[in-house]
Amino acid sequence: MSNLLKYMVENASIILDYASTHFSLIFSAVAISLVLWIPLGILISRNERLASIVLGIANTIFCIPSLALFSVFVTIPFFGLGRPSSLLALVLYAMMPMVINVYQGIKVVDKSVIEAAKGMGMNSRRILREIQLPLAAPVMFAGIRITVVMATGIAAIAAYIGERNLGRLITEGLTRYHVEMILSGAILIPLIAILFDTVLGAVERMLVPKGLKVSRSK
Amino acid sequence: MNWERFLDALSRVPHELSIHVIMVLISLAVAIAISLPIGVILTRPRFRKMGALVMNILNLFQAFPGMAIIALTMPVLGMGLKPAIGALVVQALLPIARNTIAGLYGVDPNTKEAAQGMGMSERKVLFEVELPLAMPVILAGIRTSAVYVVSVGTLAAYIGGGGLGDIIVAGLNMLWAEFIIVGAGFGALLAIFFERGLSYLEYKFTPPGFTITK
Numbered sequence: 001m002s003n004l005l006k007y008m009v010e011n012a013s014i015i016l017d018y019a020s021t022h023f024s025l026i027f028s029a030v031a032i033s034l035v036l037w038i039p040l041g042i043l044i045s046r047n048e049r050l051a052s053i054v055l056g057i058a059n060t061i062f063c064i065p066s067l068a069l070f071s072v073f074v075t076i077p078f079f080g081l082g083r084p085s086s087l088l089a090l091v092l093y094a095m096m097p098m099v100i101n102v103y104q105g106i107k108v109v110d111k112s113v114i115e116a117a118k119g120m121g122m123n124s125r126r127i128l129r130e131i132q133l134p135l136a137a138p139v140m141f142a143g144i145r146i147t148v149v150m151a152t153g154i155a156a157i158a159a160y161i162g163e164r165n166l167g168r169l170i171t172e173g174l175t176r177y178h179v180e181m182i183l184s185g186a187i188l189i190p191l192i193a194i195l196f197d198t199v200l201g202a203v204e205r206m207l208v209p210k211g212l213k214v215s216r217s218k
Numbered sequence: 219m220n221w222e223r224f225l226d227a228l229s230r231v232p233h234e235l236s237i238h239v240i241m242v243l244i245s246l247a248v249a250i251a252i253s254l255p256i257g258v259i260l261t262r263p264r265f266r267k268m269g270a271l272v273m274n275i276l277n278l279f280q281a282f283p284g285m286a287i288i289a290l291t292m293p294v295l296g297m298g299l300k301p302a303i304g305a306l307v308v309q310a311l312l313p314i315a316r317n318t319i320a321g322l323y324g325v326d327p328n329t330k331e332a333a334q335g336m337g338m339s340e341r342k343v344l345f346e347v348e349l350p351l352a353m354p355v356i357l358a359g360i361r362t363s364a365v366y367v368v369s370v371g372t373l374a375a376y377i378g379g380g381g382l383g384d385i386i387v388a389g390l391n392m393l394w395a396e397f398i399i400v401g402a403g404f405g406a407l408l409a410i411f412f413e414r415g416l417s418y419l420e421y422k423f424t425p426p427g428f429t430i431t432k
Binding site: 075153157170190 | 278280281282283284285286287289290292293365368369370371372373376377382383386387389390393395398399401402403405406409410413
């Protein structure tokens, strides 16, 4: 244990360096996913046939082992080793939690509420913007939370395709049989993931409209 | 594309694929054998309070990445196939236990009361009412675990566990696209196969009355 702490303190600058690449990869992946998948989720909530196709694709991509998906992009000349491949793989993985949560969030909005809005003379665009999206916000945010937590873990695997992030501590530690190095990576990454999960979970609870809170706890 | 290399990679598939499948099946079986009884015990009235607590802990651990578990295994259990299976068991435990608890909690109390009113013993209620009704949720947990285990199983190559990961790792080390494509392709196919097969089972086990309300 003291060895581990010693290792972490001695290599603090490298670890911090790795952590910052780790975060930048996660944030750019989440940012791109937000831009791509939220509109797609809204789009498929209005077209059932498209929805089943898109959700099927998302589900299938989500099944593919992460090491496999990362390394397949390496074989494509334009992507190669490093950032573009890892970013693309993470964005594709995010498709499933994001799209499905946006879709379901919009779908579970009470029919009678939409009916009432229609009765008040709102057109479908206003219903989407003023009724469906705000009511779907907590579910959509749950999707973002899952994506962030998942990306934290999967980003570590990108170390095998040349990302210099916290996963590097594990990959290099395994090849060098450097136990402290392995441990510092294997402890830091889950810690960060759990931290993200807890913080974003708290934000998620804050997003739930007051009227909905009671019915949820039942 | 180099055909010789491609064929070389293909010739390694049967061996690595069988190791991968064995690894996945053993760890799933062990995980089910451990987490199903735990889930049942934690939902009995006597331990109900503990069940909620364990559920919270399990939710927290869901954020635990697979690679970290693989990495933590090596200093403890060493290298090879057995430690890899150990890591995969840990990985597979959580979704199954979680879904068992959630599925059993989800059974309508009125249904249970009706069963008791018909004179069923507690055991009979569990085996003939609760478990069949919770089965789709439990199977969904097993499906999640299976896909997860296939995925993390490719990482087992890095702690000497073998499996399809070996082909991918060889490809990444030499930057041979043929090896990567063959290893990754079969890995993806295996995961999709497990996903589809288990969702079919899930569909089969869903009581007919449930499918309409969904």
